[in-house]
Amino acid sequence: MNELVLILLTVFSALVFPGLLTLWIASMLSEWWVRKLFARTQRRMGPSYVGPLGILQPFADFLKLLLVKTEPNYKYGSVRLARVFGCIGLGALTASLFLLPISPVRIAFNYDVILFIYFLGVWVAVSELLMFTSLTNPFTIKGVSRFSSILVVAEPAFFTATIVPVYLVSLVMKKEPVFSISTTAETVWGLWTNPLTAIPMLLATIASLISIQSKLMFSPFNIPEAEQELIAGVETEFSGPLLALFNFLHDADLYVLSLVVTFLFLGGPHPFSNNLVLGVLTIILKYLIVLTTITVLKSSFGRFRIEQGISTIIKYAFIPALIALILSIVVASFT
Amino acid sequence: MTSLNLDPWTATLFLSSVLVLSSLVMYLIYVSLSRKTIQTSSEYSEPYIGGESVTAIRSVDVSVRNLFWGIVRGAGRRLYTFLRDQMHNGVLNDWGVYMVTYIGLLVLVALIYFTR
Amino acid sequence: MYYLSIGVLVPSLIGLAFVLPLLGMFVKNIKFFHVYASAASLYALIVAIYNFNVVVREGVKAYPFGGWWPPIGISYEVDEVNSLIALLTASVMFLITLYSTWYIRDLKDAPYYYTLLLGLEVGMLGCIYTGDAFNLFVMLEVMSISAYALVGFYRNKPEAIEAAIKYGLFGAVATTLYFIGLVFIYASFGTLNMADLTNKATLFWAHNLISGPYYGQVYAATAVALALSLWAFTFKSAVFPNHFWLPDAHPEAPTPVSAALSGLVVNVGVYAIFRFFYTIFNPFSVLSDLRDLMLLITLVLGIASGLIGAFMMAVQDDIKRLLAYSTISHIGLILVGLSIGSSLLSRPGSQAFVDGLTGAFYHLINHSIGKSLLFLASGVIIYMAGGTRKLDELGGVARKNPVLGVVLVVGVLQLLGIPPFGGFFSKYLLYASYLEAGAPYISVIINIVSAVSLLGYVRLLYAAFFTIPRREFVKTSMFPSIILLVLSVACLMTGLLSPTISDWLRRFVEATTSKEGILNYWLQGYLVFWGR
Numbered sequence: 001m002n003e004l005v006l007i008l009l010t011v012f013s014a015l016v017f018p019g020l021l022t023l024w025i026a027s028m029l030s031e032w033w034v035r036k037l038f039a040r041t042q043r044r045m046g047p048s049y050v051g052p053l054g055i056l057q058p059f060a061d062f063l064k065l066l067l068v069k070t071e072p073n074y075k076y077g078s079v080r081l082a083r084v085f086g087c088i089g090l091g092a093l094t095a096s097l098f099l100l101p102i103s104p105v106r107i108a109f110n111y112d113v114i115l116f117i118y119f120l121g122v123w124v125a126v127s128e129l130l131m132f133t134s135l136t137n138p139f140t141i142k143g144v145s146r147f148s149s150i151l152v153v154a155e156p157a158f159f160t161a162t163i164v165p166v167y168l169v170s171l172v173m174k175k176e177p178v179f180s181i182s183t184t185a186e187t188v189w190g191l192w193t194n195p196l197t198a199i200p201m202l203l204a205t206i207a208s209l210i211s212i213q214s215k216l217m218f219s220p221f222n223i224p225e226a227e228q229e230l231i232a233g234v235e236t237e238f239s240g241p242l243l244a245l246f247n248f249l250h251d252a253d254l255y256v257l258s259l260v261v262t263f264l265f266l267g268g269p270h271p272f273s274n275n276l277v278l279g280v281l282t283i284i285l286k287y288l289i290v291l292t293t294i295t296v297l298k299s300s301f302g303r304f305r306i307e308q309g310i311s312t313i314i315k316y317a318f319i320p321a322l323i324a325l326i327l328s329i330v331v332a333s334f335t
Numbered sequence: 336m337t338s339l340n341l342d343p344w345t346a347t348l349f350l351s352s353v354l355v356l357s358s359l360v361m362y363l364i365y366v367s368l369s370r371k372t373i374q375t376s377s378e379y380s381e382p383y384i385g386g387e388s389v390t391a392i393r394s395v396d397v398s399v400r401n402l403f404w405g406i407v408r409g410a411g412r413r414l415y416t417f418l419r420d421q422m423h424n425g426v427l428n429d430w431g432v433y434m435v436t437y438i439g440l441l442v443l444v445a446l447i448y449f450t451r
Numbered sequence: 452m453y454y455l456s457i458g459v460l461v462p463s464l465i466g467l468a469f470v471l472p473l474l475g476m477f478v479k480n481i482k483f484f485h486v487y488a489s490a491a492s493l494y495a496l497i498v499a500i501y502n503f504n505v506v507v508r509e510g511v512k513a514y515p516f517g518g519w520w521p522p523i524g525i526s527y528e529v530d531e532v533n534s535l536i537a538l539l540t541a542s543v544m545f546l547i548t549l550y551s552t553w554y555i556r557d558l559k560d561a562p563y564y565y566t567l568l569l570g571l572e573v574g575m576l577g578c579i580y581t582g583d584a585f586n587l588f589v590m591l592e593v594m595s596i597s598a599y600a601l602v603g604f605y606r607n608k609p610e611a612i613e614a615a616i617k618y619g620l621f622g623a624v625a626t627t628l629y630f631i632g633l634v635f636i637y638a639s640f641g642t643l644n645m646a647d648l649t650n651k652a653t654l655f656w657a658h659n660l661i662s663g664p665y666y667g668q669v670y671a672a673t674a675v676a677l678a679l680s681l682w683a684f685t686f687k688s689a690v691f692p693n694h695f696w697l698p699d700a701h702p703e704a705p706t707p708v709s710a711a712l713s714g715l716v717v718n719v720g721v722y723a724i725f726r727f728f729y730t731i732f733n734p735f736s737v738l739s740d741l742r743d744l745m746l747l748i749t750l751v752l753g754i755a756s757g758l759i760g761a762f763m764m765a766v767q768d769d770i771k772r773l774l775a776y777s778t779i780s781h782i783g784l785i786l787v788g789l790s791i792g793s794s795l796l797s798r799p800g801s802q803a804f805v806d807g808l809t810g811a812f813y814h815l816i817n818h819s820i821g822k823s824l825l826f827l828a829s830g831v832i833i834y835m836a837g838g839t840r841k842l843d844e845l846g847g848v849a850r851k852n853p854v855l856g857v858v859l860v861v862g863v864l865q866l867l868g869i870p871p872f873g874g875f876f877s878k879y880l881l882y883a884s885y886l887e888a889g890a891p892y893i894s895v896i897i898n899i900v901s902a903v904s905l906l907g908y909v910r911l912l913y914a915a916f917f918t919i920p921r922r923e924f925v926k927t928s929m930f931p932s933i934i935l936l937v938l939s940v941a942c943l944m945t946g947l948l949s950p951t952i953s954d955w956l957r958r959f960v961e962a963t964t965s966k967e968g969i970l971n972y973w974l975q976g977y978l979v980f981w982g983r
Binding site: 006009010011013014015019020066067070071072073074075076083084086087088090091092094095096098099104105106107108109110111112115119123135136137138139141142144145146148149150152231236237240241245305306307310311314 | 336337338339340341342343346347349350351353354355356357358359360361362365366368369370371372373374379380381382383384385392395396397401402403404405406409410411
Binding site for chain 3: 076077078081110111114115117118119122123125126129130133134136141144148149151152153155156159160163167179322325326329332
């Protein structure tokens with residue numbers, strides 16, 4: 001293909017769809033859904049005034065924090081470092097979207113699940129960690145220590161849970177390129193219909209949902225930003241545009257992780273893979289199911305203590321994912 | 336809808352350049368739209384410690400030792416008392432036990448393998 | 452024909468090193484020794500580059516010392532893997548020597564320091580270039596004795612002396628056990644030349660004209676010899692459970708020496724394991740069953756090292772001890788990559804086999820550069836913070852000195868394995884090789900090791916950036932920062948040039964570990980007599 005057209009298409013994909021602009025819109029809408037549903041479970045109204053059903057509330061919050069409020073000066077830390085790593089986290093999320101089937105410029109190669117995990121899991125986690133640490137405050141540092149402790153168990157759990165469908169698609173259904181996210185996203189529905197592979201898939205889905213819940217610091221894992229216990233934990237010193245950036249990063253993380261669950265575990269646009277409109281609607285429907293599950297989990301539990309949280313992640317996310325992986329190896333050796 | 340057929344190395348470099356591009360654009364948007372505070376009081380730039388002044392605590396930073404107590408003293412306490420206090424306690428005799436066990440295992444494996 | 456440059460490097464460097472104390476009696480100006488040592492290591496670097504060029508263009512090269520043909524004489528044999536590791540060693544050592552000129556600028560014992568440093572370099576290059584198993588023992592001793600003395604260099608510090616004694620005691624036992632293994636090998640094979648041993652183990656040509664046939668119970672004797680050698684090499688590269696000496700020895704040495712010990716000396720053990728298990732007792736040899744079992748043992752030990760290094764890294768208070776445990780963790784990962792050759796995991800020449808070995812060597816390169824970078828940066832940090840090594844007292848040095856800050860972040864990201872730095876590509880190969888080999892649980896374990904080591908690096912970055920300064924920082928010149936910048940650019944380059952580097956490494960691994968490559972290794976070593 002023409003080099004210039006490719007570069008333009010890449011820039012378009014990076015900045016418009018599914019890049020920064022789409023990321024922003026989708027993240028804000030996801031935040032709205034979570035906030036509205038969470039409020040309704042608590043018999044509150046939730047966002048109601050800005051836009052129909054309050055759908056534009058997160059946009060308004062973001063724009064107010066960015067444009068109207070001012071950035072804090074901080075004596076003991078570096079606001080610039082927080083800014084830089086916030087933006088790098090967003091860049092990493094954008095780059096990881098290129099590996100999913102929704103991008104106009106699609107990249108797929110053997111074992112690209114590893115690159116995916118490193119962009120989505122490791123880069124975003126490191127950016128968030130550095131963003132938190134850069135504003136030195138005793139409460140922030142306590143939150144950082146809790147956050148990194150959770151990350152140590154949640155990242156391997158998420159990795160293992162992601163490897164399960166990828167492994168099954170590569171070795172049981174034998175699709176090329178092997179161990180690739182795009183291939184898995186396109187063929188994963190076949191795994192649910194086969195009872196041998198459906199059990200590992202179920203375990204892996206549960207594991208991935210719990211590890212996502214902990215990575216996003218949603219209740220019962222809202223330990224790093226333990227409100228009132230640690231003032232606001234990791235978010236204590238964020239205010240103004242920095243808070244807007246962090247909220248954007250957090251919501252974008254929610255968006256991409258839920259999109260990953262939609263594609264890898266729920267099958268994406270299946271059964272309407274060939275129809276554009278119906279396919280998109282199916283994706284949105286499945287995505288909203290994932291968001292609803294996350295919100296229901298969020299509203300059903302109180303906050304865990306840190307050691308309870310870590311043992312819960314190990315018991316209900318890491319061990320099931322490992323069992324699913326071992327079952328997949330057994331299944332793959334028979335076929 | 337184009338599919339790029341790249342080898343893993345070039346694909347990673349390509350995606351890293353996408354990362355750099357997007358973060359740069361986001362940074363530029365952020366910097367151009369946000370404003371810094373015009374300092375009005377010295378209290379504004381101090382850390383928020385629940386309303387106390389900075390002199391009320393010993394230091395604004397936390398000792399490095401307390402950084403991961405959730406793992407070291409919480410969930411992983413048994414692991415760490417074994418690793419740090421029993422295995423790596425600095426007693427040379429314990430080193431000797433580990434090393435001799437290891438070489439004994441190796442020689443045993445080698446000999447058993449060839450006397451079967 | 453044989454190339455003089457392969458043979459001339461090690462003896463000339465030995466000569467240059469041992470002349471230094473004599474010169475120290477006459478010359479009193481310390482700058483002379485800085486220039487002398489830097490020139491010597493630059494010379495080593497140039498010869499190593501030349502050798503690398505020759506070997507890449509023309510294949511395996513051998514050099515018989517004194518004209519005595521092997522196996523009567525000692526010969527050095529350089530193939531692609533050899534020359535690459537020697538090039539890495541020489542280049543990082545050159546940067547370390549340049550850094551030493553700043554680090555020990557006022558030291559009165561400078562001649563002795565440089566003698567030992569050059570002796571360390573000679574030992575490493577000799578171990579890597581050698582084609583004779585007994586010469587490997589000799590060069591291991593040269594390297595180890597320089598290392599023992601360098602660890603205990605600050606004679607007035609009791610901790611340094613204690614660390615040197617512990618290292619020296621167990622190290623002497625290790626090399627002695629390797630020597631006993633060599634006794635077994637010589638008694639059964641009748642030869643100590645690596646090429647000849649390759650031939651006899653693989654039965655290319657069952658009868659060597661000079662060293663004769665086999666004697667006695669060859670299988671049992673070789674098995675014991677392999678066990679003892681593996682133990683000795685895992686001691687040198689600090690693999691669990693032979694790793695206890697490293698966290699005591701590496702922090703107590705002067706910082707450039709710590710960088711050399713952690714970044715380069717541990718590579719020698721890994722290289723020796725590769726040489727013994729992939730060339731001499733290769734997958735096509737008669738001992739392949741035992742070899743598989745031993746490689747499985749190294750896999751388990753590599754995993755244990757990786758986990759133990761990562762967990763212990765998260766609870767350290769001393770900056771150099773933290774980096775020492777990180778070395779243990781990474782060498783564990785390299786050993787996990789090397790263990791793919793077991794036929795229980797992959798066939799020789801298959802995708803998983805080549806990927807695993809390429810990943811191991813790529814990680815070797817990335818780790819050397821990244822770890823040296825972190826150690827040298829920690830030297831500057833310790834100096835600026837007033838000589839303290841405690842993490843709590845560093846006082847946010849990296850925030851005040853932006854070059855240092857950038858360099859630290861680059862080093863940490865490289866070792867964490869984050870794209871686009873080089874560390875990612877080697878970890879990708881390690882993951883991919885075990886996924887391909889049908890053992891995804893090992894990829895999960897590698898991921899756990901990386902996740903836990905994140906704790907240690909966060910500790911390091913927090914202490915260097917965000918602790919509150921308690922005293923004035925000591926001012927320092929720009930010179931070490933230049934070396935640090937060179938190393939961080941190298942870290943970035945190993946990532947940006949990864950298509951080229953991985954392609955070359957894949958070629959090297961395939962050339963060295965295929966049956967034709969091993970045959971070529973023997974032939975070049977055997978025919979060197981007629982090549983003059």
